Amino acid sequence: MVQKLDYLKETPSQTAGPYVHIGLAPGAAGFDIYKQELGWDIAGPNAKGERIRVEGIVIDGTGSPIKDVLLEAWQANSAGVYAHPEHAGQVEDGFRGWGRVITDFGTGEWGFDTVKPGAVMGRNGRMMAPHINLWVVARGMNIGLNTRIYFDDEADANATDPVIDLIEWDRRRQTLIAKRNELDGKVVYRFDIRIQGEDETVFFDI
Amino acid sequence: MTTPGEFYQRDRDRHPPALTPDYKTSVTRSPQYALLSLEQSASEITGPTFGHGDIDPIDNDMIHNYAQPGESAIGERIIVHGRVLDENGRPVPNTLVEAWQANAGGRYRHKKDTYLAPIDPNFGGCGRMLTDEDGYYFFRTVKPGAYPWRNWVNNWRPAHIHLSIFGTSFSQRLITQCYFEGDPLIPKCPILNTVPDQAARGQLIAALDMNATIPLDSMAYKFDIVLRGRRSTLFENRLEGN
Numbered sequence: 001m002v003q004k005l006d007y008l009k010e011t012p013s014q015t016a017g018p019y020v021h022i023g024l025a026p027g028a029a030g031f032d033i034y035k036q037e038l039g040w041d042i043a044g045p046n047a048k049g050e051r052i053r054v055e056g057i058v059i060d061g062t063g064s065p066i067k068d069v070l071l072e073a074w075q076a077n078s079a080g081v082y083a084h085p086e087h088a089g090q091v092e093d094g095f096r097g098w099g100r101v102i103t104d105f106g107t108g109e110w111g112f113d114t115v116k117p118g119a120v121m122g123r124n125g126r127m128m129a130p131h132i133n134l135w136v137v138a139r140g141m142n143i144g145l146n147t148r149i150y151f152d153d154e155a156d157a158n159a160t161d162p163v164i165d166l167i168e169w170d171r172r173r174q175t176l177i178a179k180r181n182e183l184d185g186k187v188v189y190r191f192d193i194r195i196q197g198e199d200e201t202v203f204f205d206i
Numbered sequence: 207m208t209t210p211g212e213f214y215q216r217d218r219d220r221h222p223p224a225l226t227p228d229y230k231t232s233v234t235r236s237p238q239y240a241l242l243s244l245e246q247s248a249s250e251i252t253g254p255t256f257g258h259g260d261i262d263p264i265d266n267d268m269i270h271n272y273a274q275p276g277e278s279a280i281g282e283r284i285i286v287h288g289r290v291l292d293e294n295g296r297p298v299p300n301t302l303v304e305a306w307q308a309n310a311g312g313r314y315r316h317k318k319d320t321y322l323a324p325i326d327p328n329f330g331g332c333g334r335m336l337t338d339e340d341g342y343y344f345f346r347t348v349k350p351g352a353y354p355w356r357n358w359v360n361n362w363r364p365a366h367i368h369l370s371i372f373g374t375s376f377s378q379r380l381i382t383q384c385y386f387e388g389d390p391l392i393p394k395c396p397i398l399n400t401v402p403d404q405a406a407r408g409q410l411i412a413a414l415d416m417n418a419t420i421p422l423d424s425m426a427y428k429f430d431i432v433l434r435g436r437r438s439t440l441f442e443n444r445l446e447g448n
């Protein structure tokens with residue numbers, strides 16, 4: 001007999017279900033309970049950089065919007081620093097870099113306000129283009145899906161991004177690139193997520 | 207000297223696959239392409255942090271956190287407690303745990319829930335807490351009721367509490383469900399059965415813990431949560447080199 005490895009096993013994932021709002025966004029479920037719900041303010045008032053909004057819908061395999069999704073965003077500040085003790089550098093006071101949004105029950109639209117992140121140092125000394133990490137959960141999804149939002153006005157940085165570079169098909173690369181629009185002087189990026197079917201978004205096993 | 211590095215690869219055999227036809231909603235909500243494997247960078251190794259300023263002490267008392275003064279939620283009073291550990295068996299301290307559930311009758315306080323069981327005016331159905339320095343967490347609630355749901359014509363969810371856990375990195379993020387020892391609905395549940403491995407399903411069933419009960423007050427269940435473990439690099443980590 002060989003010795004036994006004594007690692008524990010990760011707790012299995014289960015779907016967030018249709019009532020995820022009760023736990024993570026109770027106001028949307030229809031009641032007020034906490035002094036503050038978490039995740040509504042990603043960048044805080046002092047963050048430097050360009051203020052942007054990111055919007056989209058999440059589309060299922062029938063081509064329809066999914067109306068009970070919850071998304072979490074995790075991003076660096078405009079200098080490419082994550083608000084985390086292991087990441088070298090400083091973030092502005094009040095910058096958390098994490099946000100949580102839900103889709104509208106009627107339309108399936110979601111959106112959040114933040115600052116555009118800066119490029120972040122990746123593996124092997126290769127810079128990663130500015131991006132926002134996303135985690136998507138919903139009823140019918142057994143385990144959260146990880147993807148990234150990149151920006152279409154960062155074409156040069158995207159062209160050398162080591163993660164985009166892993167995607168063999170140019171058509172699939174496009175699924176990670178948000179489209180910039182300016183509406184009444186406000187910068188809005190559009191990022192629709194296709195869970196299944198034509199132009200399915202690239203999801204990562206991180 | 208060892209330095210912390212990447213997190214162990216997720217053992218996808220312990221997790222449900224995306225497509226599980228017996229849980230019908232997964233059929234149109236499951237990616238068909240393979241996930242793209244990513245070696246971890248700062249984007250995956252870091253994650254949000256939370257502190258006591260983010261929550262209130264009463265947030266982990268679901269019997270009282272939505273109740274009128276002097277009132278309490280109706281149902282079997284329970285304590286759910288345990289530790290958040292990583293795969294190396296190390297505690298995960300100061301991490302945010304969020305919980306939500308149906309009331310004792312199986313009804314959720316949610317505008318989309320139309321089950322005929324009554325709303326309990328003194329029960330919200332959510333709680334949250336930070337683990338302490340030993341990774342320990344606990345909350346007080348009422349045992350949720352089973353409820354019917356539309357999947358097959360006649361499906362009932364076993365009593366369960368939904369749990370959301372952060373860990374220290376975005377790659378440890380996890381949502382799961384906690385079931386209760388002895389519930390006869392457990393083996394019949396298409397959602398629990400999305401987890402293909404029997405031992406892994408057992409990891410989602412909290413044990414009745416008589417030692418943690420409060421006599422003449424509350425029953426107790428123990429539910430430990432394991433997040434992905436982290437590699438210690440004995441030699442120079444090559445994240446930056448090549």
Ligand SMILES: [Fe+3]
Pocket residue numbers: 017019308363366368
């Ligand atoms: Fe549920």
